[in-house]
Amino acid sequence: MRPDDRPVLAIILSLVALALFDAMGLIIKHLSNSYSAAELSAWRNLFALIPTAIVLWSSKAWQRNGRTFKLRQWKLALLRGVIVTFAQLCFYMSLGLMTFAAASTISYASALFITALAIPILGERVGWVRWSAVLVGFAGVIMVVQPTSEGFNLYSLLPLSAAAFYALVSVTARLFDDAAPSSLINLYSTITATIGAAVIAYFLGGFRPIATPTDMAWIFLMGGFGGAAVLLLIVSYRMTEQSNLAPFSYFGIPLAFVLGWLFFDEAPWSTLFPGAILIALGGLLIVWRDRTHAKQAPS
Numbered sequence: 001m002r003p004d005d006r007p008v009l010a011i012i013l014s015l016v017a018l019a020l021f022d023a024m025g026l027i028i029k030h031l032s033n034s035y036s037a038a039e040l041s042a043w044r045n046l047f048a049l050i051p052t053a054i055v056l057w058s059s060k061a062w063q064r065n066g067r068t069f070k071l072r073q074w075k076l077a078l079l080r081g082v083i084v085t086f087a088q089l090c091f092y093m094s095l096g097l098m099t100f101a102a103a104s105t106i107s108y109a110s111a112l113f114i115t116a117l118a119i120p121i122l123g124e125r126v127g128w129v130r131w132s133a134v135l136v137g138f139a140g141v142i143m144v145v146q147p148t149s150e151g152f153n154l155y156s157l158l159p160l161s162a163a164a165f166y167a168l169v170s171v172t173a174r175l176f177d178d179a180a181p182s183s184l185i186n187l188y189s190t191i192t193a194t195i196g197a198a199v200i201a202y203f204l205g206g207f208r209p210i211a212t213p214t215d216m217a218w219i220f221l222m223g224g225f226g227g228a229a230v231l232l233l234i235v236s237y238r239m240t241e242q243s244n245l246a247p248f249s250y251f252g253i254p255l256a257f258v259l260g261w262l263f264f265d266e267a268p269w270s271t272l273f274p275g276a277i278l279i280a281l282g283g284l285l286i287v288w289r290d291r292t293h294a295k296q297a298p299s
Helices: 007-031 037-057 060-064 074-097 100-107 110-122 128-145 154-173 182-203 213-239 242-264 275-296
Strands: none
Touching: 007 037, 007 074, 007 100, 007 213, 007 242, 037 074, 037 182, 037 213, 060 182, 074 100, 074 154, 074 182, 100 128, 100 154, 100 242, 100 275, 110 128, 110 154, 110 275, 128 275, 154 182, 182 213, 242 275
């Protein structure tokens, strides 16, 4: 444990961030009948630049580097922004086409993709515990997606694709120099994702005028919630080790069920269980293995 470790406060902040991400998802689903996923992604990233800039300005690492906007691995940062663009596009489309709980639950497979992608990208060795966790998690994904059922459609692959893209974003983050401020990397990615989503929206028919002031308020809140959630996550990661926070991220699965039921009268219990439990179990097995390995490593 680090001398300045504050795990309780960090966990609280991460849970608030999780709730804000879900609130953002609810707004996206609410607006998806009026605006395309690319439009919503562009607006979300544009308004999220405000909290992103706040995080950068308060970053001690950025201040130590002379508050420069230069980044040695700028091409990698821009590439991550492109990946974020496609991740958001897939996830936002799934929110408009599927139940809130189903789209959210399948997206939690990102932890499983991170394990698989760490082999070719980072050169990590994955043992039997993590491979077992991946198999358990993907068994849960198959149960939720139900590829052999009559009700299966390709929409179910959208949140799964989003999970793979988000996993790629996470894995490539570990390729940056240790001295590179994470807030500056996030700024590069957010700007790129904003431009990328705007370009896609343009080629898919352009931006529709904001219909009402209420819609404008929802769009502003969508970006604010998303940006604030990222800000809180960054702050929480600075307060404690990531292994202390990872188990609590799966609180989002039951939260998605409750929110989908409260706001959209969705109750896909028979579809999502027990698959959702296996997805969470697979992710938690990976967290447990990484945490155990970290404790055994020489300090």
